[in-house]
Amino acid sequence: MSPGLSGTLLLLGLMALPAIGMPIAFALGLASILALLLVNGLGSLDIVGELFYGGMASFALVSIPMFILMGAAVSASPAGRDLYEALDRWLNRVPGGLVLSNLGACSLFAALSGSSPATCAAIGKMGIPEMQKRGYPDEIAAGSIAAGGTLGILIPPSVTMIVYGISTETSIGRLFLAGVLPGIMLTALFMLWTVIACRRRGLGLEQLGRRFSLGERLVALPRVLPFLLIVAAILFVLYGGIATPSEAAGVGALFTLVLVVLIYRLFSLRRLGLVFRDTLKESVMIMLIIGGSELFAYTLSSLYVTQSVAAWIAGLEVNRWLLMLIINLFLLVGGCFLPPVALILMTAPILLPIITEAGFDPYWFAVILTINMEIGLITPPVGLNLYVINGIAPDIKLRSILLGSLPYVLCMVLAIVILCFVPEIATWLPDQVIGAR
Amino acid sequence: MRTYIRVVTALSRAAGFFSCLLLLAAVLVVTHMVVVRYLLQGSTVWQTEFVTYAAVAATFLGSGYVLLLKGHVNIDILPNVAGPRLRRVLDVVSVLACLLFCLLLGWSSWHFLYEALANGWKTPTVWKLPLWIPILPLPLGLALLFLQYVAELLRARSEASR
Numbered sequence: 281m282s283p284g285l286s287g288t289l290l291l292l293g294l295m296a297l298p299a300i301g302m303p304i305a306f307a308l309g310l311a312s313i314l315a316l317l318l319v320n321g322l323g324s325l326d327i328v329g330e331l332f333y334g335g336m337a338s339f340a341l342v343s344i345p346m347f348i349l350m351g352a353a354v355s356a357s358p359a360g361r362d363l364y365e366a367l368d369r370w371l372n373r374v375p376g377g378l379v380l381s382n383l384g385a386c387s388l389f390a391a392l393s394g395s396s397p398a399t400c401a402a403i404g405k406m407g408i409p410e411m412q413k414r415g416y417p418d419e420i421a422a423g424s425i426a427a428g429g430t431l432g433i434l435i436p437p438s439v440t441m442i443v444y445g446i447s448t449e450t451s452i453g454r455l456f457l458a459g460v461l462p463g464i465m466l467t468a469l470f471m472l473w474t475v476i477a478c479r480r481r482g483l484g485l486e487q488l489g490r491r492f493s494l495g496e497r498l499v500a501l502p503r504v505l506p507f508l509l510i511v512a513a514i515l516f517v518l519y520g521g522i523a524t525p526s527e528a529a530g531v532g533a534l535f536t537l538v539l540v541v542l543i544y545r546l547f548s549l550r551r552l553g554l555v556f557r558d559t560l561k562e563s564v565m566i567m568l569i570i571g572g573s574e575l576f577a578y579t580l581s582s583l584y585v586t587q588s589v590a591a592w593i594a595g596l597e598v599n600r601w602l603l604m605l606i607i608n609l610f611l612l613v614g615g616c617f618l619p620p621v622a623l624i625l626m627t628a629p630i631l632l633p634i635i636t637e638a639g640f641d642p643y644w645f646a647v648i649l650t651i652n653m654e655i656g657l658i659t660p661p662v663g664l665n666l667y668v669i670n671g672i673a674p675d676i677k678l679r680s681i682l683l684g685s686l687p688y689v690l691c692m693v694l695a696i697v698i699l700c701f702v703p704e705i706a707t708w709l710p711d712q713v714i715g716a717r
Numbered sequence: 718m719r720t721y722i723r724v725v726t727a728l729s730r731a732a733g734f735f736s737c738l739l740l741l742a743a744v745l746v747v748t749h750m751v752v753v754r755y756l757l758q759g760s761t762v763w764q765t766e767f768v769t770y771a772a773v774a775a776t777f778l779g780s781g782y783v784l785l786l787k788g789h790v791n792i793d794i795l796p797n798v799a800g801p802r803l804r805r806v807l808d809v810v811s812v813l814a815c816l817l818f819c820l821l822l823g824w825s826s827w828h829f830l831y832e833a834l835a836n837g838w839k840t841p842t843v844w845k846l847p848l849w850i851p852i853l854p855l856p857l858g859l860a861l862l863f864l865q866y867v868a869e870l871l872r873a874r875s876e877a878s879r
Contacts, residue, residue, distance in 0.1 A: 294720075296815060297811075298791060298792050299792060299794075300795060300796070300807045300808055300811050300814075301791050301792065301793050301796040301808065301811045302791060302793065302811040302814050302815060303790065303791045303815065304790055304791060304792070305789060305790075305791035306789070306790075306814070306815045306818045307814070307820050309822060310814055310815075310817060310818040310821070313818070313821045313822065313825075314821075317821075325821065325824055325825045325828065326825065326828055328821070328822060328825045329824075329825035329826035329827075329828060329829035329856075330825075330829045331856065332822060332825075332826070333826070333829065333855055336773050336776060337769055337773050337851070338769065339768065339769045341764050341769075342743065342747070342768050342769055342772045343771065345740055345743070345772050345775070346743075346744065346747065346771075349740065349744065362776075385834075400755050404848070409743070420770060463766065489784065522755065523755065523811070525753060526747065526768070527747060527750065527751050529747075530743070530744055530747025530748055530750075530751070530768070531747065531748050531751050533744050533747070534744050534748045537744075553737070556737040557733070557786075559740060560733060560736050560737055560740060560775065560782070560783065560787050561783050561788035562777050562785060562788070563740075563772075563775075563776070564736075564776050564779045564780055564783040564788065564789075565783060565788050565789055565790050567772075568776060568780060569777040569790075573777075580820075616791070617792055617794075620791050645875070661794050662792065662794070672735055674806070682733070690848065705775065
């Protein structure tokens, strides 16, 4: 057996390492190092440290801890509650207003935090008890929040998109823009389904609760608007080409931190320390996976795995849409086991050449990939959002959460199908704002 | 043994605290850079590099602390469905594999550090920072991670024998 082949086999065999519970970052790194040792001998130990380091030391990656810090600061404050209340006060006269304000709050909070579990927790804490109080069944209450929370990784700014942009060398600003319309479409689909589900159970959507005066409505705004302005400012700066994502994220994080301290009087050093601790925890986890996958991608390409797979697929001459279907199924299965960031980093080096070879737009594909991962977030066994809901609403059975989330999975599949037929939903906005590629 | 666990845990916590400070510094320096560059139309020399290396250093130095917080994401389906005995075996195997990773990558990164020092490498910018300074957190962080994993192993053993 040639060393290349045995190296490949070893690499694939070692991909079982995460299955025994080894952290993904270290499993990727160890599998790569051992395969390189087998193929290239001890000399590989001269380069892996430098590769690992080089994979992480880039200014573009600084945007990851910065955006995480921004999200952590918002999540540590009661901003989620205020956002929820403001929307409820403004939307409660609309039929199905509560559902709309829940999902709307999810997508707005998603923009603020860039994280799906954080969105789920922040809005769910308020939204689920409120829906239960007004007579919505557990399934709908839990399912809509679990699904709404997944929007966090699609609606900009999104850490997942940044990671995709870095690992595929695509423009992060463009990726963010590509996520906007599909994010709105998905929100609308979720809303539509929720209204239908309520109707089918004979639930009147006119349970309005109480009325709010214009004064009460206006009072709810000042606490929420500054945060929304920050997000708007970040997006404006990015798309105006004024600053890079890292710069925008850094300034945005500082502003958010200051606002949280000022508006919510979060003066205690201990709580600020907790914000930084959460940021460190999340960003170390992601950054180390980035380093590990740098080694992994290097190993794959030095064993010619990447090239062979791409050549093999190109040689198959299958219909490109059949190819897209296979890739989607592959991502769906992968998304059920791996967290989004890890999945992107592990598959992007293999998938991107295939995608571009088949003539698909990498920005459009980023949206498809992200929706696939959103599905993974609300399906077992590692559907993070399901467990978040289970944590904040312990009175709802996991079974009800699962059943309630299922229709939303179908909504996301529908969104993928729509995007396949009308790719412009993802590509139109970036073309308009930044110009055609 | 208990002293070892306590000392290593304290070390990891201290490194984690330092990492948080690095992140704070990074946020402040990015903002400073943006102000100088876009508002004052000035040019910046060291900020971009400082921020990049601070974020990387925070990652490496913080990795042991994040282990303590159980923040390194893994797939725990198999350990969760396994019986208590199999689970203990899986845990030990995965910790040993992590130790091997720290050893191999750690060895390689000391080599990287040594080369940077011996050849007097500098960063390719106006700042000309000696490259060994930003590299140093890599081997240090991996050493801390190694020590913390050993502590986890010892803790698991003492819990098992109880």
